[in-house]
Amino acid sequence: MDVDVDADGATREAVDEALDGAADAPQSPPPVAVLAALRARPLRFPLTRDSLRCWAYLVGGALLSLLVVVLLVVLAVLGLGLSVVGIGLPLLLAVALSGLPVGRLERRLLRLVEPTPLPDPHRALPGAGRRARLRTRLRERATWRELAHTLLVGPPLTAAGLGLTALLVFSAALVVSPLVVWALAPETVMLLPGHAVQGPLHALPATAVGLAGLLLAGYAGALLTAVHVRLARLLLGPREEGLGRQVVELTRSRARLVDAFEAERRRIERDLHDGAQQQLVALSMTLGLAAHELRQRAATAVGTPPGAGPVGDDPVLDLVDRARGEARQALEQLRGLVRGIHPQVLTDHGLAAAVTEVALRHPIPVEVDLDLPGRLPGPVESTAYFTVTEALTNAAKHSGAAAITVHGRIADGRLVLQVTDDGRGGADPAAGAGLQGLADRVAILRGRLMVTSPTGGPTRLRLEVPCSG
Missing domain, CATH: 1.10.287 (Helix Hairpins)
Incomplete structure (x- = not known):
């Protein structure tokens, strides 16, 4: 839960009480919509739209899984065969990352049976380069959970879905068997192997069996869909940080x-x-x-x-x-x-004036573009100020830049601040303790600090922090 704290920490007791309530509150998963509909209308469920949505989801998921399995087998075989000469490694990397697009399609397909969309478990990386995105995705556990869902969970569920689909089609054929016999109008029709019927009336028992099969397929399809949904929440959705107290x-x-x-x-x-x-x-x-x-x-x-x-x-x-x-x-x-x-100008006049003063004393020309509606909470201003000063210091020492730009806006209740220099790039945030310490401080405020610095530049430092402080 989000709790707003003023700059001087006067509501610390209120925050502690709220955190106590959040820790003690039970974290129950949301109900599965298909099971809720089945409990609400147990007898009429096979004839409702929810049942049709289940079959659309199962058939769509089965087709997607078949296509993905064939494609991954081809990529894996080619990758292993060509890895000796080195060109197969990108194919094997594509297999490792195949869970990303498949997981995205599965989450969209899940909207057929779930009214609430399943959130993306991956971190947003605005402004990050391709290498940074690739490196981050390979380090995320969600990537490997999606791959496990694609390779291990998808095929068995697809086989079960195809089996239920075959049962559904066969049951539907039995239901209309009297019409088939009447249309063909032979004296004897082999409706089932070893079972010949004479005339439409003799096919009515097959219709009863088909109706029973349709009911069984409808309920089985709902249960299989519920299994799909729960496994998708477990492997394709964000993990709840239920570490409690x-x-x-x-x-x-x-x-x-x-x-x-x-x-x-x-x-x-x-x-x-x-x-x-x-x-x-x-x-x-x-x-x-x-x-x-x-x-x-x-x-x-x-x-x-x-x-x-x-x-x-x-x-x-x-x-x-x-x-x-x-x-x-x-x-x-x-x-x-x-x-x-802690500069006095920051305390007296706010973030924009403090950053402007630092820019005027900086050896490299700095263009400041801060459009803020007013004063921000003290922790937010302090964190943003020292982030800017650290970025300007690093640019002056290591970048060889000729110009620096500081841009800041308020978007969706968050302070978005970006410092860009036209230097040589190649900066490593892990090389020094300055940015790491700022990142830890930003994490306290539930913010994010990102550094993008490809070789040849430019270097961008982006800060996002809630204005609540």
Whole structure:
């Protein structure tokens, strides 16, 4: 469930209560629509539209499975035969990934009998390249579940569906057998092997058997369809993260760690701003007064009016001026450190102003295009700001880019932020801890951080995070 938390964490108790309720609530799977219809109309079910939908689903699935099995056998044989020379590997890779399109078709076909669509279990990868998509799909468990459904579950269910279809057709033929006998009008018709009938009236028992077969096929088709649906939910749908209270406690502990880290960072910023920074300012002023006093004494000693110009080289005065310059440099570095911990402009004026300030100080020209309706929650602004600064720092150090673009919008209640540079590309997010730490922080907010950097560029960093914070 989604819970909105304000920036200062004032609703932490409400969140804990909501998580307790979510952990204790039983997670029951949704009912199968076919079984619900069968329970509602047990006697009339074979004559309803639900029964027709079941047969359309079974026949369509059987034809699809037959086609897929033949195609996969051909690809596997060709792949194994040509793998010796290396060109068969793409064919074997196609067999491994065949569950993706087949699973997509199965989920669409399932709409014939299920009013609620089965969600796609795979992660969305907007803006990702082909290699990144392929690498991600091969690492996802859903890909291998779909392949297992295609190779192991599909053929037996297809065979059962074809058997029931044959029973249905045969039963329908028995039902209309008196009409067939009347149309042919011979004295003797071999309706069944070893069973000859004479005239339409003698075929009526076959009609009764056919009606019984139709009823049996209707109920069996409903049960087989229900098996299809449950296996499809298990293998083709997203897995429920039913880890219960352990997951809830893990989420709470991660949130508490982030809150504690943020509070400690604010404390360090406050101590540096109010303590060390003020002492450096006072030291710089004291050194300035000392230099002024030394110049006045030196001018008095040589009889030169104060302010008339240089009075000659004084080693002590040079040391004081040097110490004053070093104090100013230390003060600038400390201000930069404080700004990096949490800039005051972000607190006072929001994300757009803070990103614009960083862009103005960046050595590479940065174009900022942030269209935000107003202030966002504190955790969202902070995460987005440090994501941008990390991307700009990496671009300045490693990309060799000539221009950078920062684009941000609010879409469907989510902040979508993208940083693009025209550098050489080839960036590896796993090489450093900066982006990994940001990705962990984004995960706390139920967001997503994606990096696309093909060789030759461009490099794109995309952040999506709910605006609820």
